[in-house]
Amino acid sequence: MKRFIQGQDRQQVTLLPECLDDYIAEDNPVRAVDAFVDALDLSALNFAGTTPAITGRPSYHPGVLLKLYIYGYLNRIPSSRRLEREAQRNVELMWITGRLTPDFKTIADFRHDNGPGIRNACTRFVQLCRQLKLFTQALVAIDGSKFKAVNSRDRNFTPGKIDKRQEQIEQSIQRYLKALETADRTQDADVVQAKTERLGEKIEKLREQMRQLDGLREQLKREPDEQLSLTDPDARSMVSQAKGSGLVGYNVQVAVEAEHHLIVAHEVTNEGNDRSQLAPMANAAREAMVKKKLRVLADRGYFSGSQIKACEDAGITALVPKPMTSGARAEGRFDKSDFIYIARHDEYQCPANSRAMHRFDTEERNGLKTRVYWSSDCPSCSMKDECTTSNYRRIRRWEHEAVLERVQRRLDREPEAMTVQRSTVEHVFGTLKHWMGATHFLMKTKAQGATEMTLQVLAYNFKRVISILGVEKTIRAMRLLGA
Secondary structure (H helix, E strand, C coil): CCCCCCCCCCCCCCCCCCCHHHHCCCCCHHHHHHHHHHCCCCCCCCCCCCCCCCCCCCCCCHHHHHHHHHHHHHCCCCCHHHHHHHHHHCHHHHHHHCCCCCCHHHHHHHHHHCHHHHHHHHHHHHHHHHHCCCCCCCEEEEEEEEEECCCCHHHEECHHHHHHHHHHHHHHHHHHHHHHHHHHHHCCHHHHHHHHHHHHHHHHHHHHHHHHHHHHHHHHCCCCCCCEECCCCCCEEEEECCCCEEEEEEEEEEEEECCCCCEEEEEEECCCCCCCCHHHHHHHHHHHHCCCCEEEECCHHHCCHHHHHHHHHCCEEEECCCCCCCHHHHCCCCCHHHCEEECCCCEEECCCCCEEEEEEEEECCCCCEEEEEECCCHHHCCCHHHCCCCCCCCEEEECCHHHHHHHHHHHHHCCCHHHHHHHHHHHHHHHHHHHHCCCCCCCCCHHHHHHHHHHHHHHHHHHHHHHHHCHHHHHHHHHHHCC
């Protein structure tokens, strides 16, 4: 091997071994992880095991295991078994743990038992970002995305799925019975006997599946949302618009500030839509950023009058486009947007220039109070066929409709708002799903999934801050601010 760079002889004994610290460069991100955890008051953050027991075998300090997990999620090693192996061979982990090698059960138990503490550590890092003045813009983008749980679609049941599966089983049973009848007429006795036994076993298995499905149907009656997941009880079947198909998992909500794309708030839910998430996420973002006024961007899936009103009451300016789901427009008739509201007279002007007056107030099934309008000219109107199939075109107006109209005016003045929303938040979800791999969540139940997502968010924010400030400046900031 002449003329090549030569390595050291494996059998060479050194008089003065190299220091482990010499293997870790000064700008290595692992030093920032070490500085961050060392500056935390783990007891105040509600981590278990910060005070050692007087008797019994000594335990690992929670700070060591927290460093291990932050490093693992930064480097896409979320598995406790893989972290156990890495602690025995990875020089960076040897450095950060002081050559400690906890077993996978100890590592997994720490994550399982310290969900609140891990959440508080993530919150503390967001506070650190605020102290570093990384949240100069009072603008956040909110969005949700579906993440797969540890539960296959075959282990998730709804009344519709059970009906469809039982129909398929019944068809299979009839097919096997017909095959038995055909065999009796056309084949020899020995062949018929063997085939009858084989098909009889298959039919009995299918009937056992029918009985199991009947039992699951009874369990579904006790579920509030008529949905049952056998592996992860909290996971729910959801429609994934990106794939055009469904998955069983969780709907992860994030609020991302628009300047540096840092995640300021997140939540794991098992609701299939985003309709009720706007106000909670906006308030969580404002609290994290400590802003009196906040502008929030969200897509059509968040449009809800009550949620937008709650944001306005809290001093949060929401920009949410209205869904284009008008049945009248789809059938070629005038939509509600074609009617102009005249506030000073509390009337609507219709496309035929007639006035629709207020007739009465009513309360919808969802509890919203609305005012109902129509024009006396409807029966004789020449444009009636383009407007309604009834005698009168009734226009319903929510009592706080002015709030929604203000939102629409803001969107008209800022047509690029939804482009900013997508470019801010879609990259975050793409990064998180890339890090988490094809399986997404590794832990079961909503609480444990929230802990896992918190570690992903902490690692994402950590990497973003290091990218913005650099390792050395990040370490100095943590030490000076007492992270």
